[in-house]
Amino acid sequence: MWNYILRRTLYNIPVFLAIIFLVMVALRVTDPVSAHLGKNATEEQIRLKTEAMGLDQPFIVQYAVFLRDLALFWKPVPDEEVSSVAQSGESPAIKVEPSPWKRKVTRSWDQDLPVGKMIFDAVPPSIAVMGPTLVITAAIAIVVGLVSAFNRGRTADKILMFLAVIGMSISVLVYIILGQYFGAYLPKQRYSAWPFEVAVDASAAGGRWFFFAPANWVAYCMLPVIINVIVALGYDTRFYRAVMVEETRKDYIRTARAKGASTARVMFVHMLKNAMIPIITRIMISLPFVVTGSILIEVYFNIPGMGRTLINAINAKDFPVIQTFTALFAALFIASNILTDVLYALADPRVRLS
């Protein structure tokens, strides 16, 4: 298995490098200097900003420097050395331009913060919302899918699928706006002890693990999780129903029933076990989003997570943050793909990793 993981990882390195390359090329179609300097920049300011952003360097140098910094993100950057000075005789001192290869902390162009710190601070709040969302959605959707598939064509199935389609047809923004209004604002107006807050306020400045305190999680994350689950349920329920319907047609179900297995046993033991491959696929595809967060939810509920960090970076043309985010997402996606294959083998002994 370890050989397989190592081999897949090596195969994916070119893919990873290509993703970063393409993203960096795509970003450089627009000019971030104007966006950062605003309306009245002088030529001198434009030159200084371009240099500060490293955009005066050839693209390949920018690419190589970014990869180098990405690879060494774990290693502290040595203290800034005093810039070397060339002086000869009585001629005036000449400023020596710093080398683009000199390693320094990659800072956000928009926030002036180290990008690593921004990402590390943003990951826990996203996990606080998206982790429970993934678990709860998968659990409910699998059960509903099973029930619906088992009652295929009956009223229960029709009602469940009707609700799923309705759920899918409504924009996520509508859920968020209505959820915030009816789930937090209105009850809070009547009952001051209502546990859900409209949005995260300044009290959340208590560090990156703030949302993991139970009381804070209930106040700020539970409503977003409920909304997320409702939004995702429609899609997931229909998917799992389709998977389960496929399974109900198989011979082993008929055999299990003929042997006198109860409905619950057929559903939750035989059928669920055999449907694990598509279930694992679905869950593993969603896994990277646990870390990368949900843009709309985080923006509306003021959750300082990855989704909000990304949308801020995109709006501000903050290339270092967008590039790092993309690299992280690509790495997570590749990792989850490899993990999916490993889980296939664990779930189904017939699958061999080779």
Added chain:
Amino acid sequence: MRALSAFRTLSAATAGLVLLCVPAAAGTAALEAASADTKVLQLPIRTDGPKSLDPVKGSTTYDNMACAQFYETLLVNKYSNPMEIEPLLLAEMPTSTDGGLTWHFRLKEGVRFHDDPCFPGGKGRVVTPEDVFYSLKRLADDKYELENWWLLKDTIKGFDEYKEVQNAAPSFDYDAPVEGFRKINDLEFEIVLKQPVYRFLYILSMFQTSIVPREAVERYGDDFGFKPVGTGPFILDSWVPKQSLTAKKNPNYHAVMYPDRGEWSSEDRRNRLHRAAGQRVPFVDRIEFTMFPEDQPMWLQFSLGQLGYTQVPEDYFLEAFDKASLELKEDYLRRGIRAHSDMLLDFIFRGFNMEDELLGGYTEEKKALRQAIALAIDLEEINQTFYNGRTIVYDGPIPPGLRGYPENGRSDAAYRGPNIALAKQKLAAAGYPDGKGLPPIRFYTSQSTINVEMAEMVKRQLAQINVQFEPIFTDFSTLIESINKKKAPMFGFAWASDYPDGENNLALFYGPNESPGSNHFNYKRAEFDALYEKILTMPPSEERDAIYAQMRDMVLEDVPFVGSQARQRFYVINPWLLNCKPTERYYAWFKFLDVDNSKR
């Protein structure tokens, strides 16, 4: 049995949830108990807040809003009348005995920086003239990308030369002298200008010229923008960029008093704004800003009484205000909510690139084409449709409230639409009778729903004179790039005055400021430039007002833009927030706010 089991599971889950909720409620209760003794002020920052807490790197309203709590300037706008300035770190207004060339300053005694480890023993030291010189010199340092160099460029004697020499040197020497900076003693100093530039005093009230201690900048380096050390009324507690900013009261804040009763207008006195007259500020122990990129959560939190005041977002205006009377609705008044409106120093326009082959130029034909376009556009219809009639439509580039603003907003020199008959005549005079032979007008504007809809309206208005209008929607940076590179023949833009003087707006037409500078129109007229150079050195007077009007009408005749509009900002204020008169002219006024916890 199964039903019983399910019930037990549900009960356990409910109990768990309740247990989780109890600490939340208890936490709130504890906070409320604490707040009975402590005055905490919660305020919103619309959009995503400041980018840096280093004033030399700041440029946006939000940078200003945050920096003004931690740092202070030599001069500041008056809270009771923000169009005027008064001393803040100075003991008195600066004086000049040679007609504004040399300015004499006396620092207020005993003003100390925040206590911080950058000082010996961690105790903030007294502000000196060296701090003033150091803070201004930072604006000239390439290291800060000259974000705010424009404020002092060509202003102080020897300063431009100092900038050139130091930026070419291996390291920027802050100890090197500047001819125009003269220290007299530990409290007094002089600044000598190249020529008497009247706006200089306004510049000294802008947050970018805030006074910072050298020790802190050198100790914190690139992180100084996250560890502000100034003389301001508040000390940074925490800043989560794009999320929140909290600060506590500076216990060593120098003696600043709430404006006297006599300084307030009768309307302000009716709103009880004078209630704290003569008292020492700040009143609150802690100030907490939350950033809101979306309006709904901000509005709902305000409605729950969790925020002291808020701007009224466009989408919520009719929920709170009566459209016809612009008065607050009854249910808001019943809840004790108060409204306040503030006229912004806006210049919203649709500009022409005067170097464009089709739309630019100064010949009679070229002017006639722009005049025709201006005459066909109905700004009042735009105002009524998109702003609920809440902008002021006016002639010229100088917004309401400033000298040079035409009486009733109208100037005889203006080609204000709609006047379709005259527009058609002008179009014919331009060589395009009935629009024949005129290529489509390419109009660059930023991508947003309101801009798309507004462009549709302008398209319809111009179609009345058979002018084809071709809007091009871009993101904001592409728009800036297109304008800076003189690629946009016509463009939608706006300008907010940096300081309350029409000179700031007239600078937008000064030839040397052409793109990528602030003269996005690339307007160049020798007579205009000569007049601009003249007014720079003139203090407010009737003579200067007459020149402002002459320059305004000169621009109106040449029509480098179609305009103008200025927005009125509406605010709602919760009853527990006292002394609140929001303004966007400056942001050092939060120290005057007070909180009545009994009204929460």
